[in-house]
Amino acid sequence: MKLEDKLFLDRFKPDEHAHISIVSQDVCARCPDKPCTIVCPAEVYHWDGEKTVVSYENCIECGACRLICPYNNIACTMPRGGFGVQYKYG
Protein backbone atom coordinates (compact mmCIF):
# COMPACT_ATOMS: atom_id res chain seq x y z
CA MET A 1 0.00 0.00 0.00
CA LYS A 2 1.25 3.47 -0.83
CA LEU A 3 2.19 5.78 2.00
CA GLU A 4 -0.38 8.43 1.08
CA ASP A 5 -3.13 5.78 1.29
CA LYS A 6 -1.88 4.71 4.71
CA LEU A 7 -1.83 8.29 5.99
CA PHE A 8 -5.39 8.62 4.73
CA LEU A 9 -6.38 5.91 7.27
CA ASP A 10 -5.10 7.93 10.20
CA ARG A 11 -7.31 10.43 11.98
CA PHE A 12 -6.02 13.98 12.20
CA LYS A 13 -7.34 17.14 13.78
CA PRO A 14 -5.42 19.69 11.74
CA ASP A 15 -4.06 22.77 13.45
CA GLU A 16 -3.96 25.90 11.28
CA HIS A 17 -0.84 26.77 13.26
CA ALA A 18 2.21 24.92 11.79
CA HIS A 19 4.25 23.10 14.43
CA ILE A 20 7.23 22.52 12.10
CA SER A 21 9.32 25.09 10.28
CA ILE A 22 12.57 25.20 8.36
CA VAL A 23 15.03 27.52 10.04
CA SER A 24 16.87 28.49 6.84
CA GLN A 25 16.05 27.34 3.29
CA ASP A 26 19.62 28.31 2.30
CA VAL A 27 20.90 25.51 4.53
CA CYS A 28 18.53 23.04 2.80
CA ALA A 29 19.77 24.20 -0.60
CA ARG A 30 23.33 23.31 0.40
CA CYS A 31 22.39 20.01 2.13
CA PRO A 32 23.65 17.19 -0.14
CA ASP A 33 21.58 14.21 1.05
CA LYS A 34 18.41 15.83 2.39
CA PRO A 35 17.82 12.90 4.78
CA CYS A 36 14.56 14.39 6.08
CA THR A 37 13.01 13.75 2.66
CA ILE A 38 13.86 10.04 2.99
CA VAL A 39 13.65 8.97 6.63
CA CYS A 40 10.55 10.86 7.82
CA PRO A 41 8.00 8.01 8.01
CA ALA A 42 5.16 10.27 6.85
CA GLU A 43 7.20 11.98 4.11
CA VAL A 44 6.36 15.37 5.54
CA TYR A 45 9.45 16.86 3.87
CA HIS A 46 9.70 17.31 0.13
CA TRP A 47 12.38 19.13 -1.87
CA ASP A 48 10.73 20.96 -4.77
CA GLY A 49 14.01 21.93 -6.43
CA GLU A 50 14.26 25.28 -4.68
CA LYS A 51 13.07 24.79 -1.14
CA THR A 52 11.95 22.21 1.40
CA VAL A 53 8.16 22.02 1.46
CA VAL A 54 6.77 20.91 4.84
CA SER A 55 3.41 19.12 4.88
CA TYR A 56 3.10 19.43 8.64
CA GLU A 57 -0.56 18.36 8.59
CA ASN A 58 0.60 14.80 7.69
CA CYS A 59 2.97 14.62 10.66
CA ILE A 60 2.41 11.55 12.84
CA GLU A 61 4.51 13.09 15.62
CA CYS A 62 7.42 10.67 16.00
CA GLY A 63 10.02 13.42 16.42
CA ALA A 64 12.66 11.74 14.22
CA CYS A 65 13.14 14.78 11.95
CA ARG A 66 14.92 16.75 14.68
CA LEU A 67 17.46 13.95 15.08
CA ILE A 68 17.87 13.37 11.34
CA CYS A 69 18.68 16.90 10.19
CA PRO A 70 22.50 17.20 10.15
CA TYR A 71 22.28 20.99 10.51
CA ASN A 72 19.61 21.27 13.21
CA ASN A 73 17.68 23.17 10.60
CA ILE A 74 14.24 21.75 11.43
CA ALA A 75 12.36 23.52 14.20
CA CYS A 76 9.88 20.84 15.18
CA THR A 77 7.63 20.95 18.21
CA MET A 78 4.33 19.16 18.69
CA PRO A 79 0.90 20.40 17.56
CA ARG A 80 -0.98 22.39 20.17
CA GLY A 81 -3.03 20.49 22.76
CA GLY A 82 -5.86 18.52 21.16
CA PHE A 83 -4.55 18.95 17.61
CA GLY A 84 -2.56 16.65 15.33
CA VAL A 85 -2.76 12.89 14.92
CA GLN A 86 -5.34 11.01 17.01
CA TYR A 87 -4.49 7.34 17.06
CA LYS A 88 -7.45 4.98 17.30
CA TYR A 89 -5.31 1.91 18.04
CA GLY A 90 -1.84 3.18 18.97
Next chain:
Amino acid sequence: MEDEKFDAIVVGAGPAGSAAALTMAKAGMNVVVFERGDQPGSKNVMGGVLFREATESAFGQFWNNGAPLERAVIDQRLWLLGKESVVMGGFRTEEFAQPPYNAFTVLRAHLDPWFAKQAEEAGAYVITETQVTDLIFDNAKVVGVRTGREGDLYADVVIMAEGINAFAAAKAGLRRDFTMENAALAVKEIHALPEEVINQRFNVPSGQGVTILLTGEFANNMMGSGFIYTNKDTLSVGFGAIVSHMVETKSRPNDLIEELKAHPAIKPLLEGSEIKEYSAHLIPEVKYEELPRPYGDGYMLVGDTAGFVNFLFQEGCNLAIASGRMAGETAVEAWKKGDYSSATLQAYGDKLKDSFVMKDLYSLRNAPAFFRDHREFFGIYPRMLNAAMQEFLTVDATPKRVKAFEIFHMVRRTRPLWRIGKDMVGALRAFM
Protein backbone atom coordinates in the same frame (compact mmCIF):
# COMPACT_ATOMS: atom_id res chain seq x y z
CA MET B 1 -7.43 27.41 37.62
CA GLU B 2 -5.09 30.39 37.55
CA ASP B 3 -2.45 30.52 40.27
CA GLU B 4 -3.77 27.37 41.79
CA LYS B 5 -1.12 25.32 43.54
CA PHE B 6 -1.02 21.55 43.56
CA ASP B 7 1.05 19.11 45.54
CA ALA B 8 2.21 17.53 42.27
CA ILE B 9 1.94 18.09 38.53
CA VAL B 10 2.46 15.18 36.13
CA VAL B 11 3.27 16.00 32.50
CA GLY B 12 1.90 13.25 30.24
CA ALA B 13 -0.83 10.64 30.81
CA GLY B 14 0.98 7.56 29.50
CA PRO B 15 1.67 4.49 31.66
CA ALA B 16 4.52 6.18 33.58
CA GLY B 17 2.59 9.39 34.24
CA SER B 18 -0.59 7.61 35.29
CA ALA B 19 1.36 5.22 37.56
CA ALA B 20 2.97 8.23 39.28
CA ALA B 21 -0.34 10.11 39.53
CA LEU B 22 -2.20 7.09 40.91
CA THR B 23 0.49 6.41 43.53
CA MET B 24 0.43 10.02 44.75
CA ALA B 25 -3.36 10.47 44.65
CA LYS B 26 -3.89 7.24 46.61
CA ALA B 27 -1.68 8.66 49.39
CA GLY B 28 -3.86 11.78 49.52
CA MET B 29 -1.79 14.21 47.48
CA ASN B 30 -3.50 16.83 45.33
CA VAL B 31 -2.39 15.85 41.81
CA VAL B 32 -3.04 17.20 38.32
CA VAL B 33 -2.01 15.43 35.09
CA PHE B 34 -1.67 17.29 31.77
CA GLU B 35 -2.07 15.38 28.51
CA ARG B 36 -1.72 16.99 25.08
CA GLY B 37 -3.87 14.39 23.29
CA ASP B 38 -7.65 14.67 23.03
CA GLN B 39 -7.64 11.70 25.39
CA PRO B 40 -4.88 9.69 27.10
CA GLY B 41 -3.29 7.32 24.58
CA SER B 42 -4.28 9.19 21.44
CA LYS B 43 -0.63 10.17 20.85
CA ASN B 44 0.90 6.97 22.14
CA VAL B 45 2.31 4.02 20.25
CA MET B 46 4.10 0.87 21.25
CA GLY B 47 4.51 -2.62 19.75
CA GLY B 48 2.86 -3.48 22.18
CA VAL B 49 3.40 -6.01 24.89
CA LEU B 50 2.41 -5.05 28.43
CA PHE B 51 4.25 -6.96 31.16
CA ARG B 52 2.07 -8.06 34.03
CA GLU B 53 4.33 -7.85 37.10
CA ALA B 54 5.45 -4.22 36.81
CA THR B 55 1.95 -3.14 35.79
CA GLU B 56 0.42 -4.92 38.78
CA SER B 57 2.91 -3.19 41.10
CA ALA B 58 1.27 0.14 40.28
CA PHE B 59 -2.26 -0.67 39.08
CA GLY B 60 -3.15 -3.83 41.04
CA GLN B 61 -4.90 -6.78 39.38
CA PHE B 62 -5.64 -4.88 36.18
CA TRP B 63 -6.59 -8.07 34.26
CA ASN B 64 -9.53 -8.56 36.65
CA ASN B 65 -10.56 -4.92 36.67
CA GLY B 66 -11.57 -4.13 33.14
CA ALA B 67 -8.23 -3.04 31.62
CA PRO B 68 -8.60 -3.30 27.83
CA LEU B 69 -6.20 -6.16 27.05
CA GLU B 70 -5.98 -7.95 23.73
CA ARG B 71 -4.52 -11.42 24.36
CA ALA B 72 -2.37 -13.09 27.05
CA VAL B 73 1.00 -13.86 25.44
CA ILE B 74 1.65 -17.59 25.70
CA ASP B 75 3.86 -18.15 22.66
CA GLN B 76 6.97 -16.10 21.87
CA ARG B 77 8.69 -16.80 18.58
CA LEU B 78 11.99 -15.62 17.16
CA TRP B 79 12.44 -15.70 13.40
CA LEU B 80 15.82 -15.14 11.75
CA LEU B 81 14.93 -14.23 8.21
CA GLY B 82 16.88 -15.08 5.09
CA LYS B 83 15.87 -13.64 1.74
CA GLU B 84 13.31 -16.39 1.11
CA SER B 85 13.78 -18.57 4.16
CA VAL B 86 13.56 -18.40 7.93
CA VAL B 87 15.21 -20.16 10.88
CA MET B 88 12.70 -20.35 13.72
CA GLY B 89 12.95 -20.57 17.47
CA GLY B 90 10.57 -19.88 20.31
CA PHE B 91 8.94 -20.78 23.58
CA ARG B 92 5.35 -21.58 24.51
CA THR B 93 3.85 -22.44 27.88
CA GLU B 94 0.39 -22.97 29.32
CA GLU B 95 1.68 -21.32 32.50
CA PHE B 96 1.46 -17.91 30.79
CA ALA B 97 -2.19 -18.60 29.90
CA GLN B 98 -3.12 -18.78 33.59
CA PRO B 99 -3.50 -15.98 36.16
CA PRO B 100 -1.50 -14.01 37.09
CA TYR B 101 -0.15 -14.22 33.50
CA ASN B 102 3.18 -12.92 32.24
CA ALA B 103 2.34 -10.42 29.51
CA PHE B 104 -0.49 -9.20 27.31
CA THR B 105 -0.70 -7.68 23.86
CA VAL B 106 -2.34 -4.25 24.08
CA LEU B 107 -3.32 -1.24 22.00
CA ARG B 108 -2.25 1.95 23.70
CA ALA B 109 -5.10 4.15 22.47
CA HIS B 110 -7.44 1.74 24.29
CA LEU B 111 -5.29 0.98 27.33
CA ASP B 112 -3.96 4.41 28.35
CA PRO B 113 -7.43 5.87 29.10
CA TRP B 114 -7.94 3.00 31.56
CA PHE B 115 -4.62 3.78 33.31
CA ALA B 116 -5.56 7.47 33.53
CA LYS B 117 -9.01 6.55 34.86
CA GLN B 118 -7.40 4.67 37.76
CA ALA B 119 -5.50 7.84 38.72
CA GLU B 120 -8.68 9.89 38.32
CA GLU B 121 -10.72 7.57 40.51
CA ALA B 122 -8.05 7.91 43.19
CA GLY B 123 -8.58 11.69 43.07
CA ALA B 124 -6.13 13.02 40.46
CA TYR B 125 -7.31 15.59 37.90
CA VAL B 126 -6.53 14.55 34.34
CA ILE B 127 -6.68 17.49 31.95
CA THR B 128 -6.50 16.59 28.25
CA GLU B 129 -5.86 18.69 25.11
CA THR B 130 -3.34 20.68 27.11
CA GLN B 131 0.30 20.93 26.15
CA VAL B 132 2.96 21.85 28.69
CA THR B 133 5.31 24.17 26.82
CA ASP B 134 7.73 25.23 29.56
CA LEU B 135 8.74 24.61 33.11
CA ILE B 136 8.72 27.42 35.64
CA PHE B 137 11.79 27.78 37.86
CA ASP B 138 12.41 29.64 41.08
CA ASN B 139 16.08 29.73 42.13
CA ALA B 140 16.91 26.70 39.96
CA LYS B 141 14.06 24.71 41.53
CA VAL B 142 11.19 23.55 39.31
CA VAL B 143 8.03 25.10 40.78
CA GLY B 144 5.44 24.74 38.04
CA VAL B 145 4.51 24.44 34.39
CA ARG B 146 3.36 26.77 31.63
CA THR B 147 0.55 25.29 29.57
CA GLY B 148 -0.99 26.14 26.23
CA ARG B 149 -4.52 26.69 27.52
CA GLU B 150 -4.58 26.65 31.31
CA GLY B 151 -1.86 29.25 31.85
CA ASP B 152 0.75 28.84 34.59
CA LEU B 153 0.28 26.23 37.27
CA TYR B 154 2.38 25.61 40.33
CA ALA B 155 3.25 22.54 42.37
CA ASP B 156 5.76 21.33 44.94
CA VAL B 157 6.99 18.65 42.57
CA VAL B 158 6.72 18.14 38.80
CA ILE B 159 6.98 14.65 37.30
CA MET B 160 8.00 14.65 33.65
CA ALA B 161 6.36 11.75 31.78
CA GLU B 162 6.38 13.37 28.35
CA GLY B 163 7.67 10.40 26.40
CA ILE B 164 10.89 10.22 24.43
CA ASN B 165 10.69 13.62 22.76
CA ALA B 166 10.38 15.38 26.11
CA PHE B 167 10.19 18.84 24.60
CA ALA B 168 9.57 20.66 27.86
CA ALA B 169 12.19 18.73 29.86
CA ALA B 170 14.83 19.16 27.14
CA LYS B 171 14.00 22.84 26.67
CA ALA B 172 14.40 23.39 30.41
CA GLY B 173 17.75 21.60 30.38
CA LEU B 174 16.65 18.69 32.59
CA ARG B 175 17.72 16.34 29.83
CA ARG B 176 19.72 16.57 26.64
CA ASP B 177 17.99 15.87 23.36
CA PHE B 178 18.65 12.30 22.28
CA THR B 179 20.77 11.90 19.15
CA MET B 180 20.11 9.73 16.11
CA GLU B 181 22.62 7.18 17.45
CA ASN B 182 20.65 6.62 20.63
CA ALA B 183 17.13 6.38 19.30
CA ALA B 184 15.37 3.90 17.05
CA LEU B 185 12.54 4.80 14.69
CA ALA B 186 9.72 2.28 14.45
CA VAL B 187 6.77 2.19 12.09
CA LYS B 188 3.74 0.03 12.66
CA GLU B 189 0.53 -1.03 10.97
CA ILE B 190 -2.66 -2.41 12.43
CA HIS B 191 -4.09 -5.22 10.31
CA ALA B 192 -7.67 -6.31 10.92
CA LEU B 193 -8.57 -10.00 10.58
CA PRO B 194 -11.43 -11.99 12.09
CA GLU B 195 -10.58 -13.37 15.54
CA GLU B 196 -11.12 -16.95 14.33
CA VAL B 197 -8.68 -16.48 11.46
CA ILE B 198 -6.01 -15.19 13.84
CA ASN B 199 -6.63 -18.14 16.17
CA GLN B 200 -6.15 -20.60 13.33
CA ARG B 201 -3.19 -18.94 11.64
CA PHE B 202 -1.28 -18.55 14.88
CA ASN B 203 -2.41 -21.77 16.55
CA VAL B 204 -3.95 -20.22 19.68
CA PRO B 205 -7.41 -20.15 21.27
CA SER B 206 -9.26 -16.86 21.78
CA GLY B 207 -7.75 -14.78 24.56
CA GLN B 208 -4.27 -16.20 24.04
CA GLY B 209 -1.69 -14.76 21.75
CA VAL B 210 1.64 -14.92 20.00
CA THR B 211 4.55 -12.55 19.54
CA ILE B 212 6.98 -13.00 16.67
CA LEU B 213 10.26 -11.11 16.80
CA LEU B 214 11.78 -10.79 13.35
CA THR B 215 15.38 -10.12 12.60
CA GLY B 216 17.79 -10.98 9.83
CA GLU B 217 18.42 -10.14 6.26
CA PHE B 218 15.66 -7.81 5.22
CA ALA B 219 16.63 -4.37 6.37
CA ASN B 220 19.88 -3.26 4.74
CA ASN B 221 21.85 -4.81 7.63
CA MET B 222 20.62 -2.13 10.00
CA MET B 223 20.48 -2.71 13.73
CA GLY B 224 16.79 -3.27 13.91
CA SER B 225 14.01 -5.78 14.20
CA GLY B 226 10.47 -6.35 13.12
CA PHE B 227 7.51 -7.79 14.97
CA ILE B 228 4.09 -9.34 14.58
CA TYR B 229 1.85 -9.38 17.62
CA THR B 230 -1.60 -10.95 17.76
CA ASN B 231 -4.35 -8.76 19.16
CA LYS B 232 -7.97 -9.89 19.56
CA ASP B 233 -9.06 -9.18 15.98
CA THR B 234 -6.06 -7.26 14.67
CA LEU B 235 -2.35 -7.84 14.18
CA SER B 236 0.31 -5.28 15.08
CA VAL B 237 3.02 -5.44 12.42
CA GLY B 238 6.07 -3.23 12.55
CA PHE B 239 9.74 -2.60 12.05
CA GLY B 240 12.24 -0.37 13.82
CA ALA B 241 15.93 0.47 13.43
CA ILE B 242 18.49 2.90 14.82
CA VAL B 243 17.80 6.30 13.26
CA SER B 244 21.45 6.84 12.26
CA HIS B 245 21.42 3.52 10.36
CA MET B 246 18.27 4.58 8.51
CA VAL B 247 19.96 7.83 7.52
CA GLU B 248 23.18 6.07 6.48
CA THR B 249 21.40 3.43 4.36
CA LYS B 250 18.91 5.99 2.99
CA SER B 251 16.01 3.79 4.07
CA ARG B 252 12.41 4.84 3.73
CA PRO B 253 10.54 3.40 6.73
CA ASN B 254 7.45 2.68 4.63
CA ASP B 255 9.52 0.73 2.09
CA LEU B 256 11.03 -1.35 4.90
CA ILE B 257 7.67 -2.38 6.33
CA GLU B 258 6.40 -3.18 2.82
CA GLU B 259 9.49 -5.33 2.19
CA LEU B 260 8.99 -7.13 5.48
CA LYS B 261 5.32 -7.86 4.71
CA ALA B 262 6.28 -9.28 1.30
CA HIS B 263 8.58 -11.93 2.83
CA PRO B 264 7.23 -15.36 1.82
CA ALA B 265 7.06 -16.52 5.45
CA ILE B 266 5.13 -13.45 6.58
CA LYS B 267 2.81 -12.72 3.67
CA PRO B 268 0.46 -15.69 4.33
CA LEU B 269 -0.03 -14.55 7.94
CA LEU B 270 -1.39 -11.22 6.73
CA GLU B 271 -3.36 -12.53 3.74
CA GLY B 272 -6.72 -10.80 3.36
CA SER B 273 -6.16 -8.34 6.21
CA GLU B 274 -7.36 -4.76 6.12
CA ILE B 275 -4.93 -2.05 7.24
CA LYS B 276 -6.57 0.17 9.85
CA GLU B 277 -3.79 2.49 10.97
CA TYR B 278 -0.21 3.51 10.24
CA SER B 279 1.90 4.93 13.05
CA ALA B 280 5.48 5.81 13.91
CA HIS B 281 7.36 6.33 17.14
CA LEU B 282 10.87 6.82 18.48
CA ILE B 283 12.35 4.40 21.01
CA PRO B 284 15.20 5.41 23.32
CA GLU B 285 18.32 3.25 23.04
CA VAL B 286 20.54 5.32 25.23
CA LYS B 287 23.96 4.34 26.52
CA TYR B 288 23.95 3.76 30.26
CA GLU B 289 26.51 6.53 30.87
CA GLU B 290 24.41 8.96 28.86
CA LEU B 291 21.17 8.44 30.78
CA PRO B 292 20.08 11.72 32.34
CA ARG B 293 20.03 12.12 36.11
CA PRO B 294 16.35 11.39 36.71
CA TYR B 295 15.74 13.88 39.54
CA GLY B 296 16.68 17.34 40.74
CA ASP B 297 15.22 20.19 42.81
CA GLY B 298 11.46 19.87 42.47
CA TYR B 299 11.33 17.40 39.60
CA MET B 300 11.69 13.76 38.54
CA LEU B 301 11.95 12.17 35.06
CA VAL B 302 10.16 8.87 34.38
CA GLY B 303 9.69 6.36 31.55
CA ASP B 304 10.91 7.19 28.04
CA THR B 305 11.68 10.77 29.13
CA ALA B 306 14.44 9.32 31.32
CA GLY B 307 15.51 6.87 28.56
CA PHE B 308 14.31 3.77 30.45
CA VAL B 309 14.10 1.15 27.69
CA ASN B 310 15.73 -2.27 27.63
CA PHE B 311 15.90 -2.60 23.88
CA LEU B 312 17.57 -6.02 23.77
CA PHE B 313 14.63 -7.58 25.56
CA GLN B 314 12.13 -5.22 23.96
CA GLU B 315 10.97 -3.92 27.32
CA GLY B 316 9.85 -0.37 27.93
CA CYS B 317 6.40 -0.05 29.46
CA ASN B 318 7.41 -2.12 32.49
CA LEU B 319 10.36 0.19 33.15
CA ALA B 320 8.05 3.16 32.57
CA ILE B 321 5.38 1.96 35.00
CA ALA B 322 7.91 0.89 37.65
CA SER B 323 9.75 4.23 37.40
CA GLY B 324 6.45 6.13 37.54
CA ARG B 325 5.41 4.25 40.67
CA MET B 326 8.81 4.83 42.34
CA ALA B 327 8.72 8.54 41.48
CA GLY B 328 5.20 8.66 42.96
CA GLU B 329 6.34 6.93 46.15
CA THR B 330 9.29 9.30 46.46
CA ALA B 331 6.98 12.29 45.99
CA VAL B 332 4.75 10.98 48.79
CA GLU B 333 7.78 10.74 51.10
CA ALA B 334 8.81 14.28 50.14
CA TRP B 335 5.24 15.53 50.74
CA LYS B 336 5.24 14.02 54.24
CA LYS B 337 8.61 15.64 54.94
CA GLY B 338 7.62 18.92 53.29
CA ASP B 339 10.94 18.91 51.43
CA TYR B 340 11.19 18.52 47.65
CA SER B 341 14.88 19.27 47.26
CA SER B 342 17.21 17.21 45.14
CA ALA B 343 18.60 15.65 48.34
CA THR B 344 15.16 14.23 49.21
CA LEU B 345 14.27 13.21 45.66
CA GLN B 346 17.55 11.34 45.41
CA ALA B 347 15.57 8.53 47.06
CA TYR B 348 13.98 8.03 43.63
CA GLY B 349 17.42 7.47 42.11
CA ASP B 350 18.21 5.00 44.91
CA LYS B 351 14.94 3.11 44.36
CA LEU B 352 15.70 2.83 40.65
CA LYS B 353 19.20 1.51 41.39
CA ASP B 354 17.82 -1.12 43.76
CA SER B 355 15.27 -2.27 41.16
CA PHE B 356 15.38 -4.19 37.89
CA VAL B 357 15.21 -0.85 36.05
CA MET B 358 18.79 0.26 36.64
CA LYS B 359 20.12 -3.23 37.33
CA ASP B 360 19.09 -4.43 33.85
CA LEU B 361 20.16 -1.21 32.13
CA TYR B 362 23.52 -1.50 33.91
CA SER B 363 24.13 -5.14 33.05
CA LEU B 364 23.26 -4.44 29.40
CA ARG B 365 25.25 -1.19 29.35
CA ASN B 366 27.62 -2.38 26.59
CA ALA B 367 24.94 -3.91 24.39
CA PRO B 368 23.65 -0.86 22.46
CA ALA B 369 27.11 0.16 21.25
CA PHE B 370 28.19 -3.43 20.61
CA PHE B 371 25.26 -4.29 18.37
CA ARG B 372 25.29 -0.87 16.71
CA ASP B 373 28.89 -1.55 15.67
CA HIS B 374 28.47 -5.29 14.94
CA ARG B 375 25.82 -5.36 12.30
CA GLU B 376 26.90 -8.89 11.32
CA PHE B 377 24.24 -10.02 13.76
CA PHE B 378 21.58 -8.44 11.54
CA GLY B 379 23.09 -9.51 8.21
CA ILE B 380 25.87 -12.05 7.82
CA TYR B 381 24.94 -14.36 10.68
CA PRO B 382 21.23 -14.79 9.91
CA ARG B 383 22.21 -15.32 6.27
CA MET B 384 24.84 -17.89 7.24
CA LEU B 385 22.42 -19.75 9.49
CA ASN B 386 19.74 -19.85 6.80
CA ALA B 387 22.24 -21.11 4.22
CA ALA B 388 23.53 -23.76 6.62
CA MET B 389 20.02 -25.04 7.41
CA GLN B 390 19.09 -25.11 3.76
CA GLU B 391 22.20 -27.08 2.88
CA PHE B 392 21.71 -29.51 5.74
CA LEU B 393 18.00 -30.11 5.14
CA THR B 394 18.22 -30.47 1.37
CA VAL B 395 17.90 -34.22 0.88
CA ASP B 396 20.01 -35.34 -2.05
CA ALA B 397 22.78 -37.76 -2.93
CA THR B 398 25.39 -35.84 -0.89
CA PRO B 399 26.34 -37.81 2.27
CA LYS B 400 25.65 -35.96 5.52
CA ARG B 401 29.30 -35.89 6.46
CA VAL B 402 30.16 -34.12 3.20
CA LYS B 403 27.30 -31.67 3.78
CA ALA B 404 28.64 -30.83 7.25
CA PHE B 405 32.05 -30.27 5.72
CA GLU B 406 30.59 -28.01 3.01
CA ILE B 407 28.70 -25.97 5.61
CA PHE B 408 31.88 -25.58 7.63
CA HIS B 409 33.67 -24.26 4.56
CA MET B 410 30.81 -21.97 3.63
CA VAL B 411 30.95 -20.48 7.13
CA ARG B 412 34.72 -20.09 6.98
CA ARG B 413 34.56 -18.44 3.56
CA THR B 414 31.91 -15.99 4.74
CA ARG B 415 33.77 -14.90 7.85
CA PRO B 416 37.09 -16.06 9.34
CA LEU B 417 36.59 -18.37 12.30
CA TRP B 418 38.59 -16.18 14.67
CA ARG B 419 36.27 -13.27 13.88
CA ILE B 420 33.20 -15.40 14.49
CA GLY B 421 34.70 -16.46 17.82
CA LYS B 422 35.42 -12.84 18.70
CA ASP B 423 31.90 -11.72 17.71
CA MET B 424 30.27 -14.44 19.81
CA VAL B 425 32.38 -13.68 22.88
CA GLY B 426 31.57 -9.98 22.38
CA ALA B 427 27.85 -10.69 22.13
CA LEU B 428 27.92 -12.79 25.29
CA ARG B 429 29.81 -10.04 27.11
CA ALA B 430 27.27 -7.47 25.94
CA PHE B 431 24.62 -9.40 27.88
CA MET B 432 26.63 -9.52 31.11
